[in-house]
Amino acid sequence: MNYKELMHPRVSKAEIEVFKALSTTNLTGGMVTQRPIILKSTIPDFCWVEKRKIVYLDGNPVHKKDKQLEKDGEINDLLEAQGWDVLRIPYDPPLTEKGLQKVMAQIKQFLNVDEEDIE
DSSP, rough: OOHHSSSOOOOOHHHHHHHHHHHHHHHHHEOOOOOOTTTTTBEEEEEEETTTEEEEEEEEEHHHHHHHHHOOOOOHHHHTTTTTEEEEEEESSSHHOOOOOOOOHHHHHTTTTTOOOOO
């Protein structure tokens, strides 16, 4: 199965690049992507259900606006109240290779993954 078939049809290029990098480093086990979580209608970009961890890639053109920041904060609060750990990673599109490396480092740290664990 192709990675595009596993993802919601409306994903950013950055989400696809991060998904490919997560796949390459074997971090997609137990992960779902673009699956709605019923709260305040949120669709996390990446979600590890068993670990109760959610990652959002927040493109700065959209997520730096006051209304969106407020909505993102409310969603975080609702998720955290239900026992989820939430990581929001702001980035400036397009995601560069250096940016992807930073995103992956943040996700690995968030998931408590050592480099030795994924080789």
